[in-house]
Amino acid sequence: xxxxxxxxxxxxxxxxxxxxxxxxxxxxxxxxxxxxxxxxxxxxxxxxxxxxxxxxxxxx
Ligand SMILES: [Zn+2]
Numbered sequence: 001x002x003x004x005x006x007x008x009x010x011x012x013x014x015x016x017x018x019x020x021x022x023x024x025x026x027x028x029x030x031x032x033x034x035x036x037x038x039x040x041x042x043x044x045x046x047x048x049x050x051x052x053x054x055x056x057x058x059x060x
Pocket of ligand 1: 008011012034035036038
């Protein structure tokens, strides 16, 4: 059985992984995140943290 490792953000196939006996015809998909999307997500996360300024936090 072969499994496609697909980035769930950009749907890019990153690699294939063989499970069990080789030569199987069944295929499956497993989702992960690729390095470029990981960087993008982390950047957005850090940006969203920086958007909350200390003075705004105090007034909440
Ligand atoms: Zn991606």
